[in-house]
Amino acid sequence: MKSPSDIVSVLERELGAQAIVGPGHERLDDYGRDESPLPEFYPPECAVLVESAAQACAVLRICLERKVPVTPRGAGSGMCGGALPVAGGVVLSTERMQRIKEIDPADLIAVVEPGVITGVLQTAVEDQGLFYPPDPASLEFCSIGGNAATNAGGPRAFKYGVTREYILGLEVCLMGGELLRCGRRTAKGVTGYDLVAGFVGTEGTFGVITELLVKLLPKPPAAATVLGVFADVPTAGTAINGLLRDGLRPRVLELADKASIDHIRAKSRYRFPANAGAIVLIEVDGEAESMQMMMEKVGMRCDELGALDVLAATEPAERRSVWEARRLISPSLKEAYRIKVNEDICVPRGRIVEMLARIDRISAETGIATAVFGHAGDGNLHCNLLSNDNPDDPDVRTRMWSAAEQVFRATVDLGGTLSGEHGVGLTKRDYIHLEQSEQVIEWQRRWKAMWDPSGLLNPGKRLPARRVCNE
Numbered sequence: 001m002k003s004p005s006d007i008v009s010v011l012e013r014e015l016g017a018q019a020i021v022g023p024g025h026e027r028l029d030d031y032g033r034d035e036s037p038l039p040e041f042y043p044p045e046c047a048v049l050v051e052s053a054a055q056a057c058a059v060l061r062i063c064l065e066r067k068v069p070v071t072p073r074g075a076g077s078g079m080c081g082g083a084l085p086v087a088g089g090v091v092l093s094t095e096r097m098q099r100i101k102e103i104d105p106a107d108l109i110a111v112v113e114p115g116v117i118t119g120v121l122q123t124a125v126e127d128q129g130l131f132y133p134p135d136p137a138s139l140e141f142c143s144i145g146g147n148a149a150t151n152a153g154g155p156r157a158f159k160y161g162v163t164r165e166y167i168l169g170l171e172v173c174l175m176g177g178e179l180l181r182c183g184r185r186t187a188k189g190v191t192g193y194d195l196v197a198g199f200v201g202t203e204g205t206f207g208v209i210t211e212l213l214v215k216l217l218p219k220p221p222a223a224a225t226v227l228g229v230f231a232d233v234p235t236a237g238t239a240i241n242g243l244l245r246d247g248l249r250p251r252v253l254e255l256a257d258k259a260s261i262d263h264i265r266a267k268s269r270y271r272f273p274a275n276a277g278a279i280v281l282i283e284v285d286g287e288a289e290s291m292q293m294m295m296e297k298v299g300m301r302c303d304e305l306g307a308l309d310v311l312a313a314t315e316p317a318e319r320r321s322v323w324e325a326r327r328l329i330s331p332s333l334k335e336a337y338r339i340k341v342n343e344d345i346c347v348p349r350g351r352i353v354e355m356l357a358r359i360d361r362i363s364a365e366t367g368i369a370t371a372v373f374g375h376a377g378d379g380n381l382h383c384n385l386l387s388n389d390n391p392d393d394p395d396v397r398t399r400m401w402s403a404a405e406q407v408f409r410a411t412v413d414l415g416g417t418l419s420g421e422h423g424v425g426l427t428k429r430d431y432i433h434l435e436q437s438e439q440v441i442e443w444q445r446r447w448k449a450m451w452d453p454s455g456l457l458n459p460g461k462r463l464p465a466r467r468v469c470n471e
């Protein structure tokens, strides 16, 4: 698809020059990248920084009239290339739509614009004794609109669920400029088909979210965090199963393997035992009076289940230092390797230990280093494929993606899914067929065509290109 070159001037006339990041602007290149491990750079013709739903609708009307592709973008923290303008054209950015319009403690809802940073919303509601649970690790810089578009998860999803469970209503601009409001403000509601749930997780391929009505909870009064250190993944896996069988319902249940620990050993303030082969991070929340007791119980069970060491905390500062070990993993890997392909596979909970063994085997066979950590409670593992080879070398990339394909195949073999939270975007679209039948893919194509018959909204994402014989 080629964009007519006058699109920038048309958009400038309609929205004003201050809304446009156009050719020659030093920031334009930023809209051609995100946090995906792709060396390619996809420069758009321009980015439009909309400030209202009316402006977003105008962009989508003009782009349809002129047959110009348009790619929605939040904060650009996506890890699978969903916000990359692969067909050129226009990037529609919501970064200026940062208003929290309403927080209502009685109805337990908030109304927000899509560009609000997730962590900002969390702090704003917590100041009023309320709680917005979804906590992607990127919460300090990702947007709530992007979270809804990717159905983002996070460590607390084990107890509280993912973003979809907190989106009650949406305002969406459709390709061509129509504005659609759907959903409800009530705690329950089953009138009509659930359009809101249908939009969440569609990665900007159905419409552009311009307002969200989110569900809130009362803020849990207290939390406690425990780090259990184990000799190996199977012992840690048995401990996780044991804790769950005890009836424990933690809000966080995270696991990291030996390779992950080895990368943070030197940096962490906590001194890991020399034979540490896996860590399990457990966080519980509830009434303040019960926290000390809960923490001691979890710590004691970790001991009984074979932990080499246990670190436990209830005070916020202490808890932050327990979390430090977990949070150091990803940046340490990024620092140590030139290529870090982070796949967020998800397997049934009972198959986690087997999945880690399969990843070890793939690593041994391909010679590609791996480090695995993630949300064990949900079976959602961040499998990092790591290399210090030249990322621009096509052979190196082929080798990395062929290892990723082996990881995907093993995941599906164990009854899992390619992505637990990051989405499909650009990087996983060609692997979907490993998990889904042609029939399921075809129904998704029809669904996409209903919202965007032109195919101009975020083209080249989520669904595999049609095979030539099917055209």
Ligand SMILES: Cc1cc2nc3c(=O)[nH]c(=O)nc-3n(C[C@H](O)[C@H](O)[C@H](O)COP(=O)(O)OP(=O)(O)OC[C@H]3O[C@@H](n4cnc5c(N)ncnc54)[C@H](O)[C@@H]3O)c2cc1C
Residues within 6 Å of the ligand: 034, 035, 071, 072, 073, 074, 075, 076, 077, 078, 079, 081, 082, 083, 094, 114, 135, 136, 137, 138, 141, 142, 143, 144, 145, 146, 147, 148, 149, 150, 151, 152, 153, 154, 155, 203, 204, 205, 207, 208, 209, 210, 330, 421, 422, 425, 458
């Ligand atoms: C260090 C790090 C840690 C991360 N941790 C997590 C994690 O724990 N859990 C998790 O789920 N993800 C995580 N991510 C991935 C990423 O932060 C999430 O996918 C996030 O939801 C993307 O939000 P964004 O605003 O940056 O969206 P973008 O990257 O800008 O866009 C992502 C997708 O959403 C679409 N989109 C964005 N805004 C809109 C809108 N208003 N309307 C329609 N479509 C839109 C885009 O077209 C694109 O397809 C992490 C990323 C990093 C870099």
